[in-house]
Amino acid sequence: MSLIAVGTMAFDAIETPFGKVDQIVGGSATYVAYAASNFVKPVQQVSIIGYDFPKQEMEDLKSRGVQLDGVEIVPDKKSFFWSGRYHEDMNSRDTLITDLNVLADFKPKVPDNYQSAEFLMLGNLAPAVQISVIQQMKKRPKLIVMDTMNFWMEIAMPDLKKVLTMVDVLMVNDAEARQLTGQFSIVKAAKAILAMGPKYLIIKKGEHGALLFHEDNVFYAPALPLEEVFDPTGAGDTFAGGFMGYLAKTKDVSFENMKTAIITGSAMASFCVEKFGATRLKEITRNDIDARIQQFKQLVNFDIELV
Amino acid sequence: MSLIAVGTMAFDAIETPFGKVDQIVGGSATYVAYAASNFVKPVQQVSIIGYDFPKQEMEDLKSRGVQLDGVEIVPDKKSFFWSGRYHEDMNSRDTLITDLNVLADFKPKVPDNYQSAEFLMLGNLAPAVQISVIQQMKKRPKLIVMDTMNFWMEIAMPDLKKVLTMVDVLMVNDAEARQLTGQFSIVKAAKAILAMGPKYLIIKKGEHGALLFHEDNVFYAPALPLEEVFDPTGAGDTFAGGFMGYLAKTKDVSFENMKTAIITGSAMASFCVEKFGATRLKEITRNDIDARIQQFKQLVNFDIELV
Numbered sequence: 172m173s174l175i176a177v178g179t180m181a182f183d184a185i186e187t188p189f190g191k192v193d194q195i196v197g198g199s200a201t202y203v204a205y206a207a208s209n210f211v212k213p214v215q216q217v218s219i220i221g222y223d224f225p226k227q228e229m230e231d232l233k234s235r236g237v238q239l240d241g242v243e244i245v246p247d248k249k250s251f252f253w254s255g256r257y258h259e260d261m262n263s264r265d266t267l268i269t270d271l272n273v274l275a276d277f278k279p280k281v282p283d284n285y286q287s288a289e290f291l292m293l294g295n296l297a298p299a300v301q302i303s304v305i306q307q308m309k310k311r312p313k314l315i316v317m318d319t320m321n322f323w324m325e326i327a328m329p330d331l332k333k334v335l336t337m338v339d340v341l342m343v344n345d346a347e348a349r350q351l352t353g354q355f356s357i358v359k360a361a362k363a364i365l366a367m368g369p370k371y372l373i374i375k376k377g378e379h380g381a382l383l384f385h386e387d388n389v390f391y392a393p394a395l396p397l398e399e400v401f402d403p404t405g406a407g408d409t410f411a412g413g414f415m416g417y418l419a420k421t422k423d424v425s426f427e428n429m430k431t432a433i434i435t436g437s438a439m440a441s442f443c444v445e446k447f448g449a450t451r452l453k454e455i456t457r458n459d460i461d462a463r464i465q466q467f468k469q470l471v472n473f474d475i476e477l478v
Numbered sequence: 479m480s481l482i483a484v485g486t487m488a489f490d491a492i493e494t495p496f497g498k499v500d501q502i503v504g505g506s507a508t509y510v511a512y513a514a515s516n517f518v519k520p521v522q523q524v525s526i527i528g529y530d531f532p533k534q535e536m537e538d539l540k541s542r543g544v545q546l547d548g549v550e551i552v553p554d555k556k557s558f559f560w561s562g563r564y565h566e567d568m569n570s571r572d573t574l575i576t577d578l579n580v581l582a583d584f585k586p587k588v589p590d591n592y593q594s595a596e597f598l599m600l601g602n603l604a605p606a607v608q609i610s611v612i613q614q615m616k617k618r619p620k621l622i623v624m625d626t627m628n629f630w631m632e633i634a635m636p637d638l639k640k641v642l643t644m645v646d647v648l649m650v651n652d653a654e655a656r657q658l659t660g661q662f663s664i665v666k667a668a669k670a671i672l673a674m675g676p677k678y679l680i681i682k683k684g685e686h687g688a689l690l691f692h693e694d695n696v697f698y699a700p701a702l703p704l705e706e707v708f709d710p711t712g713a714g715d716t717f718a719g720g721f722m723g724y725l726a727k728t729k730d731v732s733f734e735n736m737k738t739a740i741i742t743g744s745a746m747a748s749f750c751v752e753k754f755g756a757t758r759l760k761e762i763t764r765n766d767i768d769a770r771i772q773q774f775k776q777l778v779n780f781d782i783e784l785v
């Protein structure tokens with residue numbers, strides 16, 4: 172049961188109130204791979220990198236069961252680079268630099284040996300690029316999940332609306348849900364988005380958790396209250412990786428099972444923010460993950476005794 | 479098993495994006511009473527009102543098992559009046575008018591027939607007033623819960639710190655927890671507050687739910703995602719009333735039982751915001767409450783299957 176992860180593999184420079192790194196490996200597909208590979212193998216990457224992407228990182232990913240056949244290497248260009256600075260509250264950040272480099276020409280190609288994948292995660296990319304990946308799949312995957320951002324709502328809304336009709340699950344944050352629909356109420360925004368195509372909607376609210384909407388059902392997954400959020404970079408993609416990894420492992424795409432998948436994604440994200448970049452994701456063991464998921468159970472578990 | 483509710487009984491003028499009312503009965507003790515009386519009788523009010531407070535409202539409260547022996551009626555003054563306007567996001571509001579009226583001279587007296595109460599809810603009042611009520615209790619109640627606000631942190635911090643050493647549970651919102659401790663991280667703020675005296679801390683986060691802290695334990699209660707929040711006035715006090723009412727009914731002040739009490743408070747608050755003032759609280763039946771609590775169970779319930 173394989174999972175295709177389409178997205179960036181890149182370098183980030185990050186500054187938080189706790190410190191800074193000038194160059195660390197990042198990118199949405201990287202975070203998805205590090206999170207999902209705890210649950211499912213192979214994770215099949217579709218991405219593009221330059222000559223400067225570390226060989227060691229490629230080896231690390233392969234050793235975790237990540238296939239790189241779909242990663243195009245451009246020999247004369249640099250990898251995508253993003254630089255940002257977080258504010259004290261960690262919920263907002265300023266983008267300092269965005270060097271597209273290889274990403275400007277990204278025309279993803281899905282390799283033949285990926286064609287049997289039943290799970291497809293479309294990271295935040297131009298909607299036209301997301302559509303092209305879906306169209307390359309000879310057999311429609313069992314579950315297609317997409318991320319997006321406000322930028323595409325501003326410059327590519329027609330394409331974005333088209334891809335929304337082609338996927339099963341949309342993952343966005345609360346501000347993006349509001350911008351996409353013009354509805355301030357999150358519940359009204361959710362209804363409007365479900366009417367655009369996706370059968371499931373996940374609204375990420377950072378430290379306030381995440382909501383899953385499906386038909387008239389809603390599930391509220393908390394975030395683990397943390398003493399410090401050291402670096403939020405990649406938390407959303409790590410959440411996506413944990414979510415997809417759990418679903419691909421259990422092969423069950425029901426609403427009930429998606430609840431546990433969201434808790435799994437939240438647990439993975441709670442590790443991600445503990446250190447810069449994907450550092451913490453590379454350290455944790457399966458026991459750490461199981462213990463963290465049990466913490467989430469404790470966090471929300473209560474007995475109802477109607478009195 | 480009775481519950482004493484100390485706080486205001488007042489008039490509010492409220493403007494929200496959905497409408498306005500020029501005069502509606504409000505006040506923290508009023509909301510606590512309407513919520514708690516679904517679970518426990520009697521609710522014993524300690525408050526102060528002017529000549530203008532409606533007789534009919536007093537009768538309505540009495541018919542729900544609310545005792546008014548501790549409510550001082552000042553024949554030549556008006557009741558406390560607050561007027562406010564909510565912004566579109568309903569999380570912030572401007573106070574337009576605060577007429578203290580009778581509240582300026584509030585020296586609460588606990589009647590003799592309240593002395594056996596085992597539960598004491600201290601609404602948001604001057605800390606010195608809260609202390610005076612605790613000192614009037616001949617036998618310390620089993621559980622003392624207090625609310626407060628940023629205003630008292632600015633003008634009466636020594637008194638506030640004193641009352642914190644005398645209570646079991648503090649209820650504040652996230653901004654107040656940060657202001658009280660100077661800690662931005664909610665988890666760090668919680669630790670600092672628990673070191674000030676209260677054994678339990680509830681941090682209210684509005685549409686993002688509420689957190690319960692006790693020693694090294696934490697519980698995350700979601701808020702019900704609502705299509706519209708019509709009027710948030712009194713939601714915090716209604717939450718407190720549901721919380722206290724459930725605890726007084728079950729006579730169990732353990733961390734585990736407080737979880738369910740918080741869910742009960744959240745359910746009551748979710749009704750409160752559906753109409754102006756306490757209107758909705760007066761309409762709902764026990765069946766409505768039970769059904770809403772079940773909705774909360776559905777909202778957070780998930781199965782863990784470690785895979």
